[in-house]
Amino acid sequence: MRWPVEVVIDMLGSGMSIAEILEDHPELKTEDIRASLNYAKMPVSGRAINEAA
Incomplete structure (x- = not known):
């Protein structure tokens, strides 16, 4: 699933917190x-979006 x-x-x-988000939504990763x-x-x-690192 893609998240906006x-x-x-x-x-x-x-x-x-990131930990709370990951706990509530295990399909997401820290990355x-x-x-x-x-x-x-x-x-x-x-920076332009197409210049993403």
């Missing part, structure tokens, strides 16, 4: 959350 980046960021923004954060930071970093 917005949903992952909303969970973090609501105060959930998924980190990838969401990296994707979400691109507009504020000045």
